[in-house]
Amino acid sequence: KNEVEQSPQNLTAQEGEFITINCSYSVGISALHWLQQHPGGGIVSLFMLSSGKKKHGRLIATINIQEKHSSLHITASHPRDSAVYICAVRDNFGNEKLTFGTGTRLTIIP
Amino acid sequence: DVKVTQSSRYLVKRTGEKVFLECVQDMDHENMFWYRQDPGLGLRLIYFSYDVKMKEKGDIPEGYSVSREKKERFSLILESASTNQTSMYLCASSPVLGPQPDTQYFGPGTRLTVL
Numbered sequence: 671k672n673e674v675e676q677s678p679q680n681l682t683a684q685e686g687e688f689i690t691i692n693c694s695y696s697v698g699i700s701a702l703h704w705l706q707q708h709p710g711g712g713i714v715s716l717f718m719l720s721s722g723k724k725k726h727g728r729l730i731a732t733i734n735i736q737e738k739h740s741s742l743h744i745t746a747s748h749p750r751d752s753a754v755y756i757c758a759v760r761d762n763f764g765n766e767k768l769t770f771g772t773g774t775r776l777t778i779i780p
Numbered sequence: 781d782v783k784v785t786q787s788s789r790y791l792v793k794r795t796g797e798k799v800f801l802e803c804v805q806d807m808d809h810e811n812m813f814w815y816r817q818d819p820g821l822g823l824r825l826i827y828f829s830y831d832v833k834m835k836e837k838g839d840i841p842e843g844y845s846v847s848r849e850k851k852e853r854f855s856l857i858l859e860s861a862s863t864n865q866t867s868m869y870l871c872a873s874s875p876v877l878g879p880q881p882d883t884q885y886f887g888p889g890t891r892l893t894v895l
């Protein structure tokens with residue numbers, strides 16, 4: 671079973687700062703997801719990656735398959751980015767199940 | 781837009797009661813999932829279904845059962861609720877094919893308290 675670790679667990683930053691959240695996993699994967707969960711519970715999928723880099727607005731996700739590591743970056747952070755960011759991986763065995771990290775709670779102070 | 785709905789946002793039940801949590805998706809997705817989310821533990825898969833009447837156990841199926849009689853609906857059943865089943869329950873669905881296969885779309889969650 672894949673072990674997924676995220677760091678940091680909690681992150682507080684000032685508005686405008688560049689944010690990096692890290693995710694590492696223990697076993698080879700077919701895809702990695704970054705998810706966002708706002709207070710109240712709703713979860714939204716931000717990215718699905720199997721290699722390289724993806725960008726959407728101020729969010730950038732990268733993955734290094736050899737090092738079993740992914741990062742989520744937020745440029746020009748804003749208070750509305752405050753949320754829990756969750757990394758999840760799908761293994762190589764052809765099933766649809768995801769293994770989730772415990773999340774990083776991000777708070778952006780105005 | 782994909783919409784995944786859950787029957788209740790908040791639910792309070794007593795120990796020993798039978799509890800039904802309903803999930804409906806409107807995008808004809810093949811896969812549906814039930815998770816529970818607890819502080820410090822992240823999301824853990826209870827059951828998933830990849831087709832009507834098909835189900836597979838996840839990581840923590842004990843104390844739960846599921847039903848998928850129609851493609852759009854996936855029900856989670858707590859046969860005899862216990863206090864350690866107090867949690868946030870999240871349903872998700874995902875397509876097998878299409879531009880974003882395997883991307884999971886989540887419902888708003890049901891916060892269940894068992895007294």
